[in-house]
Amino acid sequence: MRKVTMKDIANKLGVSVSAVSRALSGKPGVSKRLREKIVETAKEMGYHPDPLAVALKKGTTKTIGVLIPELSGSFFAEVVASMEKSLFHLGYRLLLCSTDDDPEKEAEQIKTLINQRVEGILAAPVYVKSNKDLFKAVIEDYKIPLVFFDRIVEGVDTDYVISDNEEGMKAIMEYLISKGHRKIAFIYPLRGTFTGEMRLKAFLKYKDYIETREEWLKDGHSNEYFAHDAFINIMASEDRPTAVVVGNNLMTLGVLKAAREMKLKIPEEISIISFDDAYWNEIFDPPITCVKQDPQQIGLIAATILLNKLKNKKRENQPMQVVLKVKFIERSSVKTIRG
Template identity: 30%
Template sequence: MTKKNATIYDISKKLNVSVATVSRALNNHPRISQATKELVVKTAKEMNYKQNNLAKALKSGETKNVGIIVPFINTNFFSSVIRGIEEELSPFGYHVIICQSHEDVNIEKKHLNTLLNAQVDGIFMSVSRTTVDTEHIEHILNTSRTPIIFFDRKKDIPGISTVTIDDYRGGYEATEHLISEGYKNICHFAGDLNLEIYQNRLNGYKQALIDHNLAVKEENIISTGSSIDAGIEAIKTLWKRKSIPDAIFSASDFAALGACQELKKRKIKIPQEVAVIGFSNEPFTQFMELPMSSMDQTPLIMGNKAGQVFIDHIKDNSSGVSIEKKVVLAPKICIRKSSKRE
């Protein structure tokens, strides 16, 4: 007997037992004795038997695979969320399939269809910035039993659970910190306002100014991309004006990094002349020549919570009850030299 293409029929023939006995032994059936189970498993390994996972999935209704769709994987935030999901689901035997939308709703749609065709047991998703119409997501919700869980970037769709941080609170606390350090003319790099997370950070910024009797100046709100170049260009725009800010709250760490680079190039002292605080607490923020303050989004915890919501959903469905969950995590401010006056 060669080790190639061994089946349960081959194992049955070698051990002179029924195919049903082999199948039950491999699936740890309680009616099969421990001695028989051990013998069958040992023989299966010797014969290089590989269990047909597809057939098993069709029988059980579970593939033990889940899909994760993110805009990009090459940021600490999204890679940490993925790690958190994996950590939570691995003990339950789940594997993850990772897809990148590259901020393109059409690619996002293709990935959703691919994951559904692969019969994944669930989909974790952070929507692209070009996802305005949510018909493709609602269609899945209405025609499939596959649960979708939004994390970080979400759309308000009834029946879909979400795991986010309190972006409004993050924007408020970042701005309030700058005010407490004595800064009064605070500019905001607002990110892409098509996304709810950036709208909430902007609203938090505005409310903090209002609560501390400071004027909300529309010229101090700049819609930027979430890139280093966007931060550089924003500084160039600001410094063409008569009234320049004494502090910057950026909704993106990368735009904040670009701002720091351009301020340094212009020999403007941070934080003495202009303070800077970002959002996300990317690893580079603490290793910069002048460590940069930022709001930590606790991505690992976000991933853990998203995984827990999925497991809860599976348990709820097994009992015939489906519960929509809304988990909101608190951001944590990390104060460093870029925003703290001596």
Template identity: 30%
Template sequence: MAKSKSIRMKDIADRLGVSVSTVSKAIKGSYDVSAKTREKVMKLVEELDFEPNKQAQSLLQNKSYTLGVVVPDLDNSFFGSIIRGIENIAYQNGYNLIICQSHEDSVRELSDLKSLINHQVDGLILALASSTKDLKYLESLKARNFPYVLIDRGNDDLGVSQVLVDDFTGGMNASKLLFETGCLNVAHLAGPEKLINATEREEGYKQVCEDFGFDPLVVHCEFNEEKSFEKTLQLLQKHPEVDGIFAASDRIAVGAMQAVKSLGKSIPEDVSVIGFSDLAYSKYLEPALTTISQPAGDMGEKAMKVLLETMKQSEDENVNLAEKFVYQTKLIIRNSTKEIIQ
């Protein structure tokens, strides 16, 4: 039979002399339909070949072939790179994406998650908002065996697979560079408290301070330029001896650099600055920002592959494999730090 581009469930029903409801139930495998009728329906479905009509395929396999992705900030090129990685693997496997941003707001994040579930997505990839503390909804999804994967910002308590970077070692490498270039008073502009990746970077900084015999100086701020500008001004006015700043993100570093310049200080001659993420614009700053690079695209691809495997596992309620995949960071030395003292 010739393939039609406009075949509908009603067309199948009319050809077989049954109701649309019967066709729908037969496609879904409902036991309300006799084996003989189901066989006729499925035979015609195959003859008409609904592919690439996703609606038919979705009904046949009880899948929407749509996935949800929730990240904190789409303006952040790090998350943009993660999404590109996710999209590459999703496309190869016939999935579409619905992308939401929480704006680092836990209330908005919860609303996004509920909306995606209502849209019957087959799975989720989530980077937690910095303000998220209540995990009850995510725990309920896990209890229902709904497949989702955490990326960048993990939480071991949820018992789901995670794709992360080694933030502790990255924090150590950033801090170590500042001391190795001759800085004697290194401060850390840390991310939000209780955000796991920010905490790990802070712990890496503190470890290096201990190794070099210096007291840590930590100031917490949000992952944005305006707040870090204000916090850096306060820091340098209170501690003018600071000659090195490790910022927990490139966005924090940008605000810090502007604050340093506004006080008439030079970078890196008076104050060295190093960031974390290697955002797209970081190499174009003046001076170009030394930073810690994260393999965002690879992380996105891995998260999508893990989600595909998790969705397969979720079909078997006895399978519950939660794995943690940790990527290493890379130090990118540019002009916002001095040369290492040999």
């Protein structure tokens, strides 16, 4: 069905397009009788104004761009839901773009957001070193407020909200060591991403206190399917680890599926511990011990920082760098090794 335009209404009534425009926008220059007739005809014909065009005339689009790595996991879904809840009642709408952890796609999505004239961007960037110049251009050339969340890009001086990755990994490793584990494997998030690099670096700080091997360190690419295969490869080795640390909740789902396929008993045959929580960690038998992030707080704080930047565009403030504490949750997926 063809979209009804002001020209269609003008042709039907035999008036000028400018008269229709003035009547529908509430501006003077048309009689009360003609205005009522134009408004009534517009409703009958199913006319709807272009929201972007209307916004641009007012000098604002009330649109916020959001860049996230994927759409399938619960973590980013909760973050975005919290952002939307914070921004919606103030009249802002979200334009959601997935990058699939592909820096080229990320660059295209950033350009799309710029072309859509978003008023601000909330981004969980792909790699810690990719698209640095483009993100800088967003801030410096296009003057679009930018806030990173969960991940950052090195060399881009802007606000961010992240979890304390190092403290989270420290809690995991010290817990496993206290339970007698020394042979520990790690399926880490995608290399090159901020979370992947930070969590792997924190794990490797314990290399002198544990036994780990190259074949026990696997890149799970931050997704369920790679982590599934990585776990099977680790457990296929002749000398298996006693515990596997999984670097995010979506990868944990893949690991749990793989363990079930291999008919491995948790924690009797292998202990599993996850960086981040999800509903499946609680309902799985046994429930999975983990470090829990707070995606709702990440979303709320990132959105609040962006709103402050939008209100104070002319004022140059020092970027806010928020690092949120994580919470260790002990459940039943790690056994104690004695002797």
